Amino acid sequence: RGVGRGGGRGEPRLINASISRAACPQEIFSIVRDHHRELDHIHVSTAFNKLGIMAKKQDLWLRRLTADEDFQKLLGLACSLAAESKFGSQAVANTTHGIAKLHEAGRLDAADGSVDVALAALEGEAVRMAPGMQPQNVTNTIYASGVMGRMPEDETWAALETAAVRVARDMNPQAVANVMSAYAKLER
Numbered sequence: 001r002g003v004g005r006g007g008g009r010g011e012p013r014l015i016n017a018s019i020s021r022a023a024c025p026q027e028i029f030s031i032v033r034d035h036h037r038e039l040d041h042i043h044v045s046t047a048f049n050k051l052g053i054m055a056k057k058q059d060l061w062l063r064r065l066t067a068d069e070d071f072q073k074l075l076g077l078a079c080s081l082a083a084e085s086k087f088g089s090q091a092v093a094n095t096t097h098g099i100a101k102l103h104e105a106g107r108l109d110a111a112d113g114s115v116d117v118a119l120a121a122l123e124g125e126a127v128r129m130a131p132g133m134q135p136q137n138v139t140n141t142i143y144a145s146g147v148m149g150r151m152p153e154d155e156t157w158a159a160l161e162t163a164a165v166r167v168a169r170d171m172n173p174q175a176v177a178n179v180m181s182a183y184a185k186l187e188r
Helices: 012-021 025-035 041-055 069-083 089-104 113-132 135-148 154-170 173-185
Strands: none
Touching (some): 041 089, 069 113, 113 154
16 A cells, blocks of 8 residues: 555655655645654655745644644654664754744744754754765755754754865855854854
8 A cells, every 4th residue: 555544554765755745734744643653764854844845835734833743743753763863964954954944934933842852852963964964964954053043052063063164165155155144143
């Protein structure tokens, strides 16, 4: 069976494709609800990224996501996977960036308890993955902190700064502007 309702184990690529094709947040939450035991860091990253993209475009969904049980389940998955060191550098960057987009659109508050806990868990993964991050991943992670006005812990910031210096020559102009914007917003 694919990723439809009614059970059955979903193929990971089909689950991710379903998240990517979702037309509304409710479709993403349905997938999270139906397949939460099968979701990995890529699914979680795709879900947060897709929700972040939808955040500014759709007005007909829950204003404050933290009140939604399935969104809480998604945050919990992010925490669990981070605690198990399951995130890759792109997944850390995309998940953090997706949360930042949701914050920017007023769909959640990055300082909210469960969101803050998830971001702290993702910071741990950012520290672990920073030495191998590509320019876009470094940029998205740093930029997300600026968008949320949330200064990472010292260890995280040091790892991200070191990574930014390492990849600076390979950043495109927009990436440089985004990193500089984050520095300004965080008063660094």
